[in-house]
Amino acid sequence: MNELISIIIPVYKVEEYLRRCINSVLKQTYKNLEVILVDDGSPDRSGEICDEFAALDNRIKVIHKKNGGLSDARNAGIDICEGEYIAFIDSDDWVHDKYIENLYKLLKKTNSDISVCNFIKTAKDKVDIYISNEEIYEYTKIEALEQFVDKFYVQMVIACGKLYKRNLFREIRFPVGRLHEDEFITYKVIFKAKKIVLTTAQLYYYWQREDSIMGSGFSLKGRLDALDAFEERGNFFDSIKEMELRDKTFRIVFNIYKTINDKINLFEKNEEKMDFKKKFMNFKRVLRKTKQSFFLEFITKCII
Structure with a gap:
């Protein structure tokens, strides 16, 4: 059966x-x-x-x-x-x-x-x-x-x-x-x-629905959640020693940070902006540990 x-x-x-x-x-x-x-x-x-x-x-x-x-x-x-x-x-x-x-x-x-x-x-x-x-x-x-x-x-x-x-x-x-x-x-x-x-x-x-979550255009919460998901994935790849996957995933994380930064005026409170900047600083520390100078250089230029 x-x-x-x-x-x-x-x-x-x-x-x-x-x-x-x-x-x-x-x-x-x-x-x-x-x-x-x-x-x-x-x-x-x-x-x-x-x-x-x-x-x-x-x-x-x-x-x-x-x-x-x-x-x-x-x-x-x-x-x-x-x-x-x-x-x-x-x-x-x-x-x-x-x-x-x-x-x-x-x-x-x-x-x-x-x-x-x-x-x-x-x-x-x-x-x-x-x-x-x-x-x-x-x-x-x-x-x-x-x-x-x-x-x-x-x-x-x-x-x-x-x-x-x-x-x-x-x-x-x-x-x-x-x-x-x-x-x-x-x-x-x-x-x-x-x-x-x-x-x-x-x-x-x-x-494909216009009112679906994925069809509703830019969402600040969606981008922030995606940021957390990809950072977690990059850290996971680091923990299992899959360095190429880690680096490619962190490249995606960088692009999400830049997308959010371009829309930073959508944060309704100064505390939310500060939280985002703290997340960015933590990410920079991760990149220093992984010695990805390319990302450090460009993030410094692109993120407030």
Whole structure:
């Protein structure tokens, strides 16, 4: 018998799109599923829609909780899931009918801990997908981490579009209250894996909404959270002696500092500006330790 797979779907203000998402999951050719819908205190009819589907299919479990954000909702699903494997789908997105089947077969065939697929960004409900000419890449965990600064960066860093062995999340949870939550944890999950496999088949459909977090333009909080995520990642690469990855990641950190500095007038309080300058000074100390004089020279010129 096929192993149980848990699909965790956070739900918040998506009544317009939710049925499309859930229907794509219920149409999966892989049937042994546990579908966890986490109603994150949604003020629209999304919670009611979750209950309607749960009444129709006993594979669906619904959690109704106080609003805590995307990370908190995903964590709630992880805490109760029972599958040997976990997949995350955002509730305004949807997936190919063979999304789970293909990722599961790929994972088992290559004896991997994580399988990854490609995706399409779209604002259309109907998309023509061709998956026959796929390419397969098998990675060690370090080779997968190298993709964080290479062509498959987005595919590797997002939490969706993957099938994971559940035990990889035994000690890892998404950071509550943070934007760019995937940037904070996916590299940690990948580092715990023995092997990762990626297919270029486009099996995940990423809906482009103007009111989404990622589609709303410059966000000071978003940039500050991204800054913390990338600094943590750079320090992590330093701790495992992956110096090239560390240096490339710190280059990204430098660019984020410069972006924030260009918008420093958006800080509402002088204390916030001072906190930012303190963070910059701490980063300069890190760069001194890593002897990256290039960054020191340019940061001194670019950051107030």
